Amino acid sequence: MIRYALAASWLPVAAFAAASADDVYVITANQFSQPVASVLAPVSVVTREEIERLQLKTVTEVLRTLPGVEISSTGGRGQTATALVRGATASQTLILIDGVRLGSSARGSVNLSLLPLNQVERIEYIRGARASIYGSDAIGGVVNLITRPDMGQDQTQLHAGIGSHGSQALDGSSSLSLGSHQLKVAAGYEDQDGYNVHPIPGLNDGDEHGFTGKNGMVDYQWQADDAWLLGAAARIYQSTSQYDGSYASYSYHERDESWNQDNSFRLSAAYQGAALQSQWLANYARTRSYDYADTQNRDQASSHSVIEESQLSWLNQLDLGQGWGLGAGVEWRKEVLLGESAAYGSAYATGDIDRENTGAYLLGQYTGEQLSAELSGRSDDNQQYGRHNTWQAGAGWTLIPGYRISALHGTAFHAPTFIDLYYPGSANPDLTPETSRNSELGLEGLTGAVLWRVTGYRNKIDQLIQWAPTDGGNWVPSNVGRARIQGVELEAEFDTGFVSHRLSADFKDPKDLDSGTQLIRRAKRNYKWVAQGQWQQLDGGLSWLYQGPRPDSDGSTLGGYSLWDLTMGYQLTSALKVQGRVENLLDKDYVIASGYVTPGRGYYLDLTYKM
Structure with missing residues (x-):
C-alpha cells in the first residue's frame, strides 16, 4: 500500500520505527536502496497490490492519481500521453525503467501511453530536482518503473479483461524462485477499437483510432554468494496506434498510423559488503518509430526514426558509520540517430548522428535522530553542448518527535533533443540546455491518525527551448524562454474503518515570465482523493480528480473538470x-487538449488467476 511508503517518507527513521514503516525502501532518490524515511524530498511508492485493487490499466492512469502530476493527452489508449510534474514540461520529468532512462533523446518526452503496465512490480515517484544524481531532464521530478522482482518471490498470475471501445487484454507473469536463482517472465497483448479522438464533422465521421500492443520480458537474477548478485534482462514492447491526419481547412481526410517498437537488453552486477555497496550496469536499447497513412504499409513511411542508446554505469555507496554515508558514480551514455531516419521524406542527416555523455556525481549524507542532511554534485560532459554542472543541498530537522521541517535547494537542466538539433528545415544545432534553480520547504508530521505534509516550492527555469524567428525569418527552436513555477502542495492520509484515504491538493502559479501568462496545459489548482479498502472477499476503490482551467497552445482555455x-x-x-x-x-x-475528445464513461471487466 502506498500509505506506508508515504508515512515513512514523512517521519525520521527513529521516530517511525514503532510503526514498522522502515521496512519500506526506495532506490530512486539516490540510486541505492534506502529507507524512505531518510529521503528529504517527497516520495510516493505505488505497489502492485494498489495497481490491481484500483484496476489501473496504464502507467498514465497510475501517475494521474499522484500528487503534483498533470497528464497531457490527445485522446484514448495509444494516443500521446505525457506527465507534467509540478508544472514542468514533460521533457523536464525523467522517466526510468529499473533505473535506466527511457529513450527520450529524439522528442524529449516519453509517451506513457505505450508503456506496458503488466510488467511493473511497483512505481517510485520523487518530486523536485534530481539532476545532481541523474543528470539531464530531472527538473520536475523522477518516475521509476520497477519491473524486477525481489529475490524469493514465487507467484504466477494470469489476467484477462474486456471493456468499452472494444477493449481486450490478455497478459501473464511468473516469478520463480529456485534457490539462489530468481526468474521472471511476462507477456501481454492488448487491443482496442478506440473511438474518433479528433472528430471533424463531415470529414472524418465514423473514424476510429484504435490501439494494439504486445510486450514481453525475461529477467534473471543469481545470488552468487552472500555479497554478489548478478542479473540479465531482455524486454520488448511493440504497438500500433491510429490517429487523425485530416486537415479541415483543405477538406482533406486521412487516418494515420504510428508503429513503435522498443527493445532493450541489460546486464548487471551488484556487490553488498558490510559497509560498501557497488553496482555495475550495461544497457542497450533500440527504438524504432514509423508514421504513415493507414492506406500504406510501414515500409512506405515518409517519417521514421531509429535510435540506439547504450549506457554503462558504476555506482558506489559507502557507509561511514554513525549516520554518515558517501556515494559516488560514473555514467557513460551514447545516443545514435541512425542515418535512415527522416521526417516527411527529408533525411535528418547524410549519415548517423551520435553524441556521447559522461557524467560523474558525488553525494554526502547524514541521518541522525534529529538532524539529517545531504549534499550532492554532478558534472556532465556532453559531446554536443559541452560540460554542465549541477548541485543540490538539503537538510531536515525534527522539531519534536513525529514532526519534521526540511529544505532543499539545487540546480537542474534539460538537454536539447535530436528533433531540436537536426529536424529537417527547422533545426538549431547551436542550442544549449535549459537550466533551472529549484527551492522547496516542507513540514510534515503525524497528528492523531492523520499523516500529512505541506510543501512549498519555487522553480525558476531559464534558456527554455521555444520557437523563435531567425534573422532570415525562419522559425527554429531557440533558447529564448523563461518560466517561474511556484506553489504549495498539501497531502494527507488516514483510515476510517477498513477504508484508507489519500488526499492531495496542489496550488501553483505556472507563469511565462516573458509574456506574463499562465503556462499552457498547467492548472493553478488540482485536487485528488483516492479511497480503497477490503472487507472479507470484497475490495474496491473510489477516486476523484479535479483539474482547474488552463490555457492551450491555440489560445483557447480548457475548462476545469471533475472525474470519478x-x-x-x-x-x-x-x-x-x-x-x-x-x-x-x-x-x-x-477536454485535455484542444480539438481532441475524451472517451466518456467506460466499463471494464477483469478476471485474475494467481497461483
Missing part, C-alpha cells in the same frame, strides 16, 4: 478474482 472512477472486486476462490471498473462514472464531458 469506481472499482469493485470479489475473490471467488483463493486463486480466482473477478473485478469491475466504471471509468468516468458521471460521464463527464471534458
Whole structure:
C-alpha cells in the first residue's frame, strides 16, 4: 500500500520505527536502496497490490492519481500521453525503467501511453530536482518503473479483461524462485477499437483510432554468494496506434498510423559488503518509430526514426558509520540517430548522428535522530553542448518527535533533443540546455491518525527551448524562454474503518515570465482523493480528480473538470478474482487538449488467476 511508503517518507527513521514503516525502501532518490524515511524530498511508492485493487490499466492512469502530476493527452489508449510534474514540461520529468532512462533523446518526452503496465512490480515517484544524481531532464521530478522482482518471490498470475471501445487484454507473469536463482517472465497483448479522438464533422465521421500492443520480458537474477548478485534482462514492447491526419481547412481526410517498437537488453552486477555497496550496469536499447497513412504499409513511411542508446554505469555507496554515508558514480551514455531516419521524406542527416555523455556525481549524507542532511554534485560532459554542472543541498530537522521541517535547494537542466538539433528545415544545432534553480520547504508530521505534509516550492527555469524567428525569418527552436513555477502542495492520509484515504491538493502559479501568462496545459489548482479498502472477499476503490482551467497552445482555455472512477472486486476462490471498473462514472464531458475528445464513461471487466 502506498500509505506506508508515504508515512515513512514523512517521519525520521527513529521516530517511525514503532510503526514498522522502515521496512519500506526506495532506490530512486539516490540510486541505492534506502529507507524512505531518510529521503528529504517527497516520495510516493505505488505497489502492485494498489495497481490491481484500483484496476489501473496504464502507467498514465497510475501517475494521474499522484500528487503534483498533470497528464497531457490527445485522446484514448495509444494516443500521446505525457506527465507534467509540478508544472514542468514533460521533457523536464525523467522517466526510468529499473533505473535506466527511457529513450527520450529524439522528442524529449516519453509517451506513457505505450508503456506496458503488466510488467511493473511497483512505481517510485520523487518530486523536485534530481539532476545532481541523474543528470539531464530531472527538473520536475523522477518516475521509476520497477519491473524486477525481489529475490524469493514465487507467484504466477494470469489476467484477462474486456471493456468499452472494444477493449481486450490478455497478459501473464511468473516469478520463480529456485534457490539462489530468481526468474521472471511476462507477456501481454492488448487491443482496442478506440473511438474518433479528433472528430471533424463531415470529414472524418465514423473514424476510429484504435490501439494494439504486445510486450514481453525475461529477467534473471543469481545470488552468487552472500555479497554478489548478478542479473540479465531482455524486454520488448511493440504497438500500433491510429490517429487523425485530416486537415479541415483543405477538406482533406486521412487516418494515420504510428508503429513503435522498443527493445532493450541489460546486464548487471551488484556487490553488498558490510559497509560498501557497488553496482555495475550495461544497457542497450533500440527504438524504432514509423508514421504513415493507414492506406500504406510501414515500409512506405515518409517519417521514421531509429535510435540506439547504450549506457554503462558504476555506482558506489559507502557507509561511514554513525549516520554518515558517501556515494559516488560514473555514467557513460551514447545516443545514435541512425542515418535512415527522416521526417516527411527529408533525411535528418547524410549519415548517423551520435553524441556521447559522461557524467560523474558525488553525494554526502547524514541521518541522525534529529538532524539529517545531504549534499550532492554532478558534472556532465556532453559531446554536443559541452560540460554542465549541477548541485543540490538539503537538510531536515525534527522539531519534536513525529514532526519534521526540511529544505532543499539545487540546480537542474534539460538537454536539447535530436528533433531540436537536426529536424529537417527547422533545426538549431547551436542550442544549449535549459537550466533551472529549484527551492522547496516542507513540514510534515503525524497528528492523531492523520499523516500529512505541506510543501512549498519555487522553480525558476531559464534558456527554455521555444520557437523563435531567425534573422532570415525562419522559425527554429531557440533558447529564448523563461518560466517561474511556484506553489504549495498539501497531502494527507488516514483510515476510517477498513477504508484508507489519500488526499492531495496542489496550488501553483505556472507563469511565462516573458509574456506574463499562465503556462499552457498547467492548472493553478488540482485536487485528488483516492479511497480503497477490503472487507472479507470484497475490495474496491473510489477516486476523484479535479483539474482547474488552463490555457492551450491555440489560445483557447480548457475548462476545469471533475472525474470519478469506481472499482469493485470479489475473490471467488483463493486463486480466482473477478473485478469491475466504471471509468468516468458521471460521464463527464471534458477536454485535455484542444480539438481532441475524451472517451466518456467506460466499463471494464477483469478476471485474475494467481497461483
